[in-house]
Amino acid sequence: MTFLEYAPAPESTGLLSLREAYGLFIDGEFVDGRGESFATISPATEKTIAEISTASDEDVDAAVAAARRAYDTTWSRLSGRDRGKYLFRIARLVQERARELAVAETLDNGKPIKESRDFDIPTVAAWFFYYAGWADKLDHAGLGANPAALGVAAQVIPWNFPLMMLAWKVAPALAAGNTVVLKPAETTSLTALLFAEILQQADLPAGVVNIITGAGATGRALVNHPDVNKVAFTGSTAVGREIARSLAGTSKKITLELGGKAANIVFDDAPIDQAIEGIVNGIFFNQGQVCCAGSRLLVQENVHDEVVARLKERLSTLRVGDPLDKNTDVGAINSAAQLARITELTAAGEAEGAERWSPPCDLPAEGFWFAPTIFTNVQASHRIARDEIFGPVLSVLTFRTPAEAIAKANNTPYGLSAGIWSDKGSRVLAVADKLRAGVVWANTFNKFDPSSPFGGYKESGYGREGGRPGLAAYLKPAPLGGSVGEPAAPAAPAMYAGAPATWVEGSATPMYVPEAASLRVHANATASESDVGAAIGAAADGTASAGEATAAAAATSATTASTAVPSAPSDTAAPSAATAVPSAASDTAASSAATRRSARKKADK
């Protein structure tokens, strides 16, 4: 018996008490979806785990309405301290039920239990714990004093880290004071629904988090819903592009975490043992179904043969099989569709002339499996060096000089992550400076922490999750304008830290005005902080809070009207022809000059 032969050590599923069918979690309750339900299966066995509801357009409406109601009447009126207490409760409940969540995740997703148990679920708890502490410290988020929540956040997450992606989205949104409608991926809804039960145990006010299940159509309806203020999406660049396109012209704030094709650069002075482990971790972690996976190995030419030989040796010891087995290193591919994509791209790799190698390994007869694979002799133009494979497939390329490594690493439309392996600190820092990637791991790979911002350059998306930037992504600066008559502060850019603006159809030309001038004013603009009990009381008494919101709206409209209206003439007189200046322009110029003067005064302060 070699050390690779071992007795099965499966984690028991006995602690799971799953329902046969799950509804949607809307307004604190499970309700049946009006769409056609579907089965969620275990990718390791293809056996059905449970029936999952599909949210129809009406269900999406109901979920967004519940989130809006919870925002207006409850969540935005809670003190930051009390929002934080709910998040701490959630973090603790996740820790208490960690093993159950890990088993459910592995069952539904196909990832090895050692990853869900030791990485996914602990990271979920850490994320809630970290952002819980931010909830009462928003003044330090980098947007000035009293930043405001955005409102209702629509969040669509992928299937590779189902519950972890939920935590990355939900925790900062709630800490900042937003309410949430979240749609998990079609193939991995299970842990999100267990999470809904955790929210019930935490006694989170109804409607603050709503979880709706379904396929792409449900996600599309959610992000395009007119009453949504923020869209956060993690997934493919193709879908991210579609979302960016469909949200063009709206005031919705967007965070997109999209695909990647990370370079993992190994210099000849790299600590070789650590580098081999890092390369394996970089591409075979979670079966390579990781947006930041180190899928392009760039090896300095003089150590190429040694590195590849060591890699093959290491791959031969990876255990592929039952994800629930505690010894398993590589689990099942998440779906038949993903397996087909990996199979197609690797076939293209062979067809284009790269050399394919996999260790001998017996794959189970049932389920979706793909043996760990290395391609050598890969050219930068090959599809396997350009397209995101999202599977356990490593493409090996070589370089001679640091400049060549940098050029090859950056030769991609993606820019999510990169790795550097070298014992020379000055070289590591210089190369890190030149890499166009949002996360650079030096002598390590695939490290994540709630305090560490994560996100991409270029077509890997925009915005960051984690750390202070991840919190700021769910906030806007304090509502503009002081007392009536005082010139309002200038509108800041909307994308990152600025005030989202509202598109107003004017008489002749539409104009862009800061959101504070629109009629919908969220109650937290003026609401004083109150304790949990009072806030929930207010939630029950919808009339009283609605009245207050109206008063706030009136007050804020009065403040901002003075700035919004004078800008209208100049907009209306915007040039239609380059040659002639309309006669109205002189009036416009005068009024512009007057407003300019007041703006100058303010700038002098």
Place this chain on the structure above:
Amino acid sequence: MTHLAIPKTYKLYIGGAFPRSESGYTTEVRSASGAFIANAAKASRKDARDAVVAARAAVSKWSGATAYNRGQVLYRIAEVLEGRRAQFVDEIVQAENVSSQDAGAQVDEAIDRWVWYAGWCDKYAQVAGNANPVAGPYFNISVPEPTGVVAIVAPQDTSLLGFVSALAPALVSGNTVVILASERFPLSSISFAEVLATSDVPGGVVNILTGSVAQIAPWLASHADVNALDLVGAGSVDWVSLEIQAAETLKRVLPPEGGPDAAAPALARITAFTETKTVWHTKSLL
């Protein structure tokens, strides 16, 4: 003895040179009273593409300069602008039909804003970046970096102030810029190019196009080598289509702002065109 004035030929500013539009097209610019002022170059699609090529080529040098050096170069621009104050005042009075006092105020504000932004070069990274206390033996730091090439549609309502207010923040972090000047008041932007050309700004860092926003902006919005799009002055054209085109390569986009306060000074204007890079490095066990 009278002096017969020598009118200036207003051309484009691309890669540090002043070419005419390759199309040969020009646009007549008239004063508020209808008097002929100049024939401004009417930039073509090819001019826009040339400008992007020049901007891309300049990224490495400008973003690679030290923040201290960039700050000094930007400050130098303010110095040269101050020296040419009278020229800009005259130009604005003629183009916008405002008093010389108002024109002077516009130029002063433009200079002051430029100085304000110059001072941010070696400071914004400290405000926008930080060390991250990760749970493990790692050195972990997040720093902002320029996003690359930024295409800007300058505010339309002023000759100089809006132009400067949109341009300066994009340059602070080390981006290079292709900027479409105000369609109605294009001339000061080319005079400003003369300021840039004599202020140690490397060629290609700022490229200025005059002409039709509706015709040129789509080529910039859809250009795959442009990283970000500032639509601050695009409110009067079909900017939603521009944003849709920008989505094809997931450009960072800022929406239009109306009125004289468009592109008001803000740190957020600088950080909007930066990327946060987070670097992890292992710490050894001792």
